[in-house]
Every structure is written in structure tokens, then in C-alpha cells.
Amino acid sequence: MSAPKYMAVQGAAVIVATTLTAIGLLGFIPGVTTNLDQLTWLGQRSDAMLFGVFAVSALQNILHLLIGAAGYFLARSYAGARAYLLVGGAVYLALWLYGIFVEHGSRAHVLPLNGADQWLHMGLGAVMVLLAVTLAGQHDPTKRRSRMRTAT
Template identity: 45%
Template sequence: MTTASPHAGHAHVSRGNVRNAAMTSGIVLFVIGVLGFIPGITMNYGEMAFAGGSEAKLLNVFQVSVLLNIVYLVVGVVGYIMSRTASAAREFLMGAGILYLALWLYGLIVGPAEYGANFLSTNTATNWLNFVLGAVMLALGITYMMRRGDEAHETA
């Protein structure tokens, strides 16, 4: 007699997994936002502007502004709060993934921070960080959404 489920070959995606993914994403985003406000970790801190024209760089790589740091902080807090339920966690992962992919596209379209349309003061490294964050969160959200659909069909 075996105790293995008939779906043992498939990775099990639980409510806890999606909640943990959303919580971890929220914490990572929050930490990025906090680090953007710490002199020494953020180089050229004295040249940080609220929006466009900021010369501050997190880890001397990712160009940041006060507004961009606030976006990271707020989205991080939202992710942490929404990680309380599986459905809200999935929604967060999908929504935040789309948001960060939109920020990546925006950064590609408006160009470097020297241009006036780049009100977030992002550079190429920041744009690609936003791409990675967005792609990972969206992929997690889609994975958990698809797995949830599979579970609904199995119980029907």
C-alpha cells in the first residue's frame, strides 16, 4: 500500500507557498526601498532628488530617487499585507509583476535619467532590475493561478 498521491510527480503548490512568495516579494521590495534611503549603501546620496534628475545610486549601480524608493516601499508593504490570504497573494504577485514590467517598459521608452520624461530617475541597471522583479512575480502569480485552476478541476 502506498501513501503517495496520484499527483505525486507534480510539484505541490499550496496556499502557504503562494502566501510565502508574496510575503518574500513584499519584504524584498521593502528592503530595496529602505536601502535606497541609506547613505553609504546609496552613493551620491546628497544628490538624490525627489523625482527626475536624481544622481543617487543604490549600491553604486541602480539609479534611484525618493519617488522610486517610495514606490518600492509602498508596493513592499502592500505585498506583505496581501500575503495574508492565498487569493490576495496571487493578486499581488500578478499585479506587482505587471507594475514592475510596466516600469521596465517605461524606462526603456523614456531613456536614461538625463531626459526630462524619466521622472523616476532610472538607469539601465534599474530598468533591468524592474524587469527581473516583474517577470519573477508575474511568473509566480501565473504559476499559482494555473495550479489553483488545476485543483478546482480535480475537486469537481
């Protein structure tokens, strides 16, 4: 019986990477992002809204694209995919906490965040960590094969 070429955790990482890449791209498309002419690089003054709901800036869009690209790269291996989901989830949970604890209007608030962004970051972070933990029940097939070889 041969092991699957790709593990479920790798598939989950690709799905998350695709979602984040799409979000990053859509943040630059007129019509999908309202008030695109008011998109700022960073800061709270950006009035651009993805789907008319999520506050976005050029920095946020680029970060989503970079995190998505990292997901494609890391999904090539079981360990990389797991690390991507776990660390990426922790980053989004930290961003959620940043939005809660950094006073709106202060100079430390460099990203335009609203309530919808907060829910998205919390949900995305939780789902990514949950995927990393629950799909960890599958064992890396390359390690299993090497153990089996040394036992024989």
C-alpha cells in the first residue's frame, strides 16, 4: 500500500493560500473594492472597503498576497504546510488582538481595521490553527517509510 502523495494538511494549506491570494488581489480591483481611489498605503485613513465591508490598505493587500505565496511554497511538504497553518494562524490571531488592544486613532494603529476585519482575523486565525492541529493526526508518510525501512 503506497502512501498518498499529498497529505490533507497540504491541501488545507493550498486552500488557505488561495483564499488569501484572492483577498489580496480583490483588494486592488475597482468595483469589488469600493472607494478604491481612497486606498492608502497604510494607516487608518484608508476609506477603501473590500466588498463594501472590510477596511483595506495597500499594505494589507500586499501582506495577504505574500502570506498566500508563502502558503503555496510551504504546502510542498507536510511539515511546511503544518507550520504555515500554525504560524499563519497565530499571526492572524495576533492581528485580531492588535485590533482589540491598540487604541483606535493612536499612531500605533497602522492598519485600517473595523469590526468586520476583527471577526475575519479571529476566524481565519482560529481555523488555520485548528486545521494545523486536527490534521496533525495524519503522520508524515516520508517519516513512516523511513522507520519501516530501518525496522526491516
